[in-house]
Amino acid sequence: xxxxxxxxxxxxxxxxxxxxxxxxxxxxxxxxxxxxxxxxxxxxxxxxxxxxxxxxxxxxxxxxxxxxxxxxxxxxxxxxxxxxxxxxxxxxxxxxxxxxxxxxxxxxxxxxxxxxxxxxxxxxxxxxxxxxxxxxxxxxxxxxxxxxxxxxxxxxxxxxxxxxxxxxxx
Numbered sequence: 230x231x232x233x234x235x236x237x238x239x240x241x242x243x244x245x246x247x248x249x250x251x252x253x254x255x256x257x258x259x260x261x262x263x264x265x266x267x268x269x270x271x272x273x274x275x276x277x278x279x280x281x282x283x284x285x286x287x288x289x290x291x292x293x294x295x296x297x298x299x300x301x302x303x304x305x306x307x308x309x310x311x312x313x314x315x316x317x318x319x320x321x322x323x324x325x326x327x328x329x330x331x332x333x334x335x336x337x338x339x340x341x342x343x344x345x346x347x348x349x350x351x352x353x354x355x356x357x358x359x360x361x362x363x364x365x366x367x368x369x370x371x372x373x374x375x376x377x378x379x380x381x382x383x384x385x386x387x388x389x390x391x392x393x394x395x396x397x398x399x
Contacts, residue, residue: 256328257328258369259295260327261332261335261369263298264296264297266293267297267298267300268365271289272362274288279351283305290305296327299327300324303326307319316347317348324339332368342361
């Protein structure tokens with residue numbers, strides 16, 4: 230009886246471990262999705278309103294969700310230090326605190342955007358936002374496919390490994 234219970238607990242712990250890994254990947258995908266929404270809104274605001282960056286960030290903080298809202302709020306809150314640090318440095322610091330920064334391709338695209346925002350003419354900024362949005366959407370599509378495949382594989386391998394270990398220990 231104890232062996233069967235131990236075997237069941239081993240399988241349960243493997244399933245929980247796999248579930249946690251799958252949820253981490255799903256959360257990362259959701260962060261990327263929220264940044265895609267933020268960039269779409271930023272593009273629209275730049276194109277139609279052309280407001281100063283503090284006003285744009287305040288609007289984005291109110292409209293965005295999830296990780297993108299947290300990023301916009303952190304960047305907006307850091308703007309009083311703009312004289313002491315460049316906008317790009319403040320942007321990178323806000324990005325570094327965000328879960329989307331764990332994805333190196335997304336971080337690289339977003340950092341490139343931060344180097345352009347507020348520094349160049351409107352068309353250049355719009356092109357940078359559009360390019361970053363396209364890069365994030367490609368990354369999101371790739372990661373969502375990988376998440377589906379990796380989720381099944383992770384769950385299958387962890388349960389198989391736990392079953393094998395359970396058999397060896399029995």
